[in-house]
Amino acid sequence: MSRYCEKCGKAQKACICHWIQVIDAKTELWILQHPSEVKRAIGTARILTLSLPNARLWVGEDFSQHEELNALLAEPTRDAWLIYPGEEAVAISSLVTESVESSQVRTLILLDGTWKKAYKMWQLSSNLQQLPTVSLDNAEQGNYRIRKSPKVQGVSTVEAGFLALDALEGRDVDFSPLLDTFDRMIEFQIQQMPAGVYEKNYRS
Template identity: 55%
Template sequence: MSRYCPKCLKAKRACICQWIERIHCDTQLIILQHSSEEKRPLGTARILSLSLKNARLFIGEDFSLHDELNTLLDDKRYQSVVLYPGEGARTVSEVKTKAGHKPLRVILLDGTWKKAFKMWKLSTNLHSLALVKLADDLIGDYRIRKAPSSNALSTVEAGFHLLESIEPNVDFTPLITAFNEMIGFQIDNMPKGVFERNYSGKR
């Protein structure tokens, strides 16, 4: 009998499914998760894929020949873009204007900066898509993970800020609620003093 939840893939004692609330939005979110991130206990991509009815999650590194992804990208009912801070990346408002009446399909890369860069370089099917970026002043709250800078966001935080910008009339706060509950559970189950010594100063 597996000790992992079959839905969120986390250990059953740390299962996040109890905090998931289903959200409907017009934006289609496609999460490309690096294979090394799939079963990380602190990974947040599953919060997005389980919460959003219009989300898909694919695992790998090079998605150039990924049949399901390429079928989605060929669906012209959506305007496909990649959330990636590369050269020429546009703001959400600019991308929405260009899309016109089409809903957006956003590709989100889930991995460390180094892994996300490699996924981007290898996945040549993404290179023709417009890039979208988040605001520079966003502050991450991933309190129990080392981050290269204060504005480094977890995958679920990036998805939350992105979707909130695209569809301001939809309540996406359940994403952050699930994220905070997951973090709180992990902190509560740390050996006494570990959080205070290593993470309590992080904001």
């Protein structure tokens, strides 16, 4: 038997599959994952792909020549936005009132990596630089208790996905199971730490 779960990719004892709840969202969510994130025990992107039937994930650093991604972005019926807090980014709340034709497919793209790695992915990927950007103006300080972020409002990938989808569809769909799974995963990892390690290194 493999040490790792075939579905979530995590160690068998840390498998998150039994916490996953499938959620139907109209908005497509694409995750572009930096290679350094693939085997992280505390990675959260898999929560999104397991919970959301229309979520997709690709691994890489420079997506400029990614054929599948570029083909999908070129579809005339697709309305794609990159979740990235650039200078020209519009607030996610502004998209809520923006009308989308029934024939259009709204797609949100997340960069899964540290702030430094995400910035490099954006710099290298010329196709991503052509996309309109959106920021999460509904974000507060994240609950990623075992991975510090240099940003006051730094959130994990699953939290970013939750905030974006909740802003757009929260009136009709309950996305809280995403955070429930995330909290359970983090709590499990904390319980595996030697006594005093969490208090010493992560609690402020």
